[in-house]
Amino acid sequence: MTSGTDVWKGYLLAWNETYTLIQSPFSKGDDRVFGADSDYTTLAIAALQHRVSLGDTIECISLAEGVNGSIFTMATDVDVADESTYDSCKWDLLIGDDATVVLVQRDIQIELPELVTFVEVDEDFHLAIASAWEKELQDAHVSQGAYVSSSQYNEGGVARMALSGQQFGELLVWPPRQLNEKGDREDGRVSLTPTGNVASWTKLSASGAPSEFSLRAPLLGGLTTVFLDLDDGPKGVFLMVDDEDNDVKIGDAVELVVRRIYAQEGMIRYGLRGRII
């Protein structure tokens, strides 16, 4: 098949040999809008992951403004073009003003299909979530939550976004450790398959949620966290996407997708969230 439409990482997808179109599935009236934890960066990562899934080798792309380049690279291991490398990049990531991104081969003319939006969001909820993110992003907003500095966050970024683990002999380890069990420093980086099954789960009430989430947890009715047995062996805990819609049970198959987690000091912290498949 050389073209098609589908759902990909929780987004709407259309593609052919030359482009991948990713759109948010949510609408508010006639407008397409982001879900509770998505933005152009998460859409862009999903678009690149789709091209990789088709077998394309993409070493660098030019990114439109509005996409966080360092997060994009952490999640995809693909370089973002600067002035000196722009000409050598063969792919451009373009964004629309309606929760849409297109990853397209340079200088190719394309005609994009219309994708049907399938989830109408509550207008009040959508406004409240957007407002909460805005407040959370203000420099003046200092969470009382456990502090993960930007340095600490970035150190674990590739593991957090690309599920990068380590192979210590027979043992596959994720999240990575500084030293292996023999006390040696060993990289052995491998990327884990971002799928697993729910071994346990909980829904934390808004009042019990970490204070990093204090603005959004009440709007979402709490936070759903799953404990996953990843298909490759390691385990992990993850928030679910678009939290208010989840109904999880043990044994559910889940894929991990990059989404917003929370914001602090003007910086959005992205990470993997679970999505039932």
Next chain:
Amino acid sequence: MVDVAVVGAGQTKYGNHALGLKGMWAEAALNAFESVDGDFSPSQIDEAFIGSIAFGGSQLGNTAALLTEHSAMDGVPVRRVENACASSGFAFRDAWMAIKSGQADVVVAGGIEKMNDLTPERKRFWLGVSGDTEWERLAGLTFPGTYALMARRYFHEFDSNHDDLVHISVKNHAHGAMNPLAHIQKQVSFEKAAGGFMVADPLTLYDCCPTSDGASCVILAADHVVKQFTDTPVWVRGSGASSDRLALHDRPSITQLKATAEASKRAYQQSGITPRDIDLAEVHDCFTIAELMATEDLGFAQRGQGGAFAREGRGMLNQGDVTINSSGGLKSKGHPLGATGTGQIVEVFKQLRGQVADGRQVRDAETALTHNVGGSGATCAVHVLGRERQ
């Protein structure tokens, strides 16, 4: 090698305390000093270890020096011990080791936490700092959530359900209702505990310990000086401790705490006893599921039988195999994080000496165990204490 005994122990009431950090510590220390049967002076103290996370809005660095200054222990070598909720369990172990090493004869171990002088937002900060910050916290977890994951998995793997946790809550409230030092001194019915507000599904408010202020202090002495202080010491017969991976996802199982199993195994071996010899145990029930799993990890119930153990009331005061949490446990007595470990020692010290009011006294108590866990099980200290030296 020298044997070690507890010769004095005291604590404050746990709860929403009017006193601040200095006042609470002074009260606990004074209660401990006054509990010594013979002559005792704080000037006899060689060393001190004080457990605390330094939760409240007061002294963060050099907390221990401030506290000794206000408890007539000027000049005593002291340090703050931090191992999350197991801080003073480890402070007690450090005190025991200091005497065992021959470097000290009289040592104070204690703990303190002032938790209710903060806004709810700030409290939530501190309540989450001892889990795995980088991975679990970013997955939206605080400790209620972490233990909820354990509970749901436990119910899935074994013949157990939330009712078993309710039995634990009801039991500990029944015990705590008789303890004048407990934070929540009231019984709760099964129906009420079963229908509590859902904090972290499947755990309700009645599965979670309260946020308490409190301080506790115990005095340990080497065998060759014990006689100066009392004819009825409580001997420390075994001290075991262990640690585990900080995050749940790095552990082979989330339905048992390896650190508890290893710490208790060491403590039992050292004391030469088995779980069947324990008359009472103060168990770290920060959440009811924690007590359920601990009954297995400590050897009171077989693996997978913790639910039945709770259901059948086998931990009830003077009714079951072993009295579990005669004080009311963390659930009812309260959980001022840094104070909890040595607070457990205070309870068993008084129980083993027959100094607890009639209704709550464990009959013929000879041997006791304390079990203090840090966070979701990354650290654990277990102690076996007895009326007999060996």
